[in-house]
Amino acid sequence: MQKRILIVEDETAIRDMVAFALRKAGMDPVHAADARIAQSAIAERVPDMILLDWMLPGMSGLEYARRLRKEDLTREVPIIMLTARGEEGDRVNGLDAGVDDYVVKPFSARELIARIKAVMRRTHGDEGDGVIEQGGLRIDGAAHRVYAGDQTVQIGPTEYRLLHFFMTHAERVYSRSQLLDQVWGGSVYVEERTVDVHIRRLRKTLEPYKLENLVQTVRGAGYRFSVTP
Secondary structure, X not given: OOOEEEEEOOOHHHHHHHHHHHHHOOOEEEEEOOHHHHHHHHHHOOOOEEEEXXXXXXXXXXXXXXXXXXXXXXXXXXXXXXXXXXXXXXXXXXXXXXXXXXXXXXOOHHHHHHHHHHHHHHHHOOOOOOEEEEOXXXXXXXXXXXXXXXXXXXXXXXXXXXXXXXXXOOOOOEOHXXXXXXXXXXXXXXXXXXXXXXXXXXXXXXXXXOOHHHXXXXXXXXXXXXXXX
16 A cells, blocks of 8 residues: 655645655655644544644644644654754754654755655564563554553654664663664664654653653663663
8 A cells, every 4th residue: 555645835846846756656645735734634544654844834843743743643653844944953853842854955855755765664664563571661562552551651653663672672781873773774864862862752751650760871871771770
């Protein structure tokens, strides 16, 4: 089945260019000029990915990304931000809002398709179908769900992959570059700062269950998952 990609972009020329590139790559593009139209498209059918412009009329892409991450239908849908804002602080703000990757304008169709495929691989890839239990957390790989005791943990796709890796490699310390290779993939260019952002988000996800301390910082070395304080 073709991957359905929702393009939320108010500039018609960019929207058309992106849609053309997606169709050429065998994907099914859906258009939306703002967040309101995007919500209608999502209600009709949840997309496999959302390409989201930072500067939208009415509601900014950053604000809309936060909203998408709070809603049950779109909590786990990968988001790539399309933005002319290339500063590190802006990119970090996007990652904090729940964005999985970003493409800085102007971009080529080839670069965009490569980013889309990379995000698809790491968010829809094989996580294994077994059950893993560590320190009060349980991952059901077949259901793609995380539980803290009997409670379902609402977790984003990148945080899920990060937690899965940690729980299957508990008690070992991994540097940022090692985590990038293992969780994001060595062929994808992502800054090491990205790891810190997602570690923060993972801890925030676990905080309501008082399990955030399972993800530990090892000063000067990196991070580890450990049931030992």
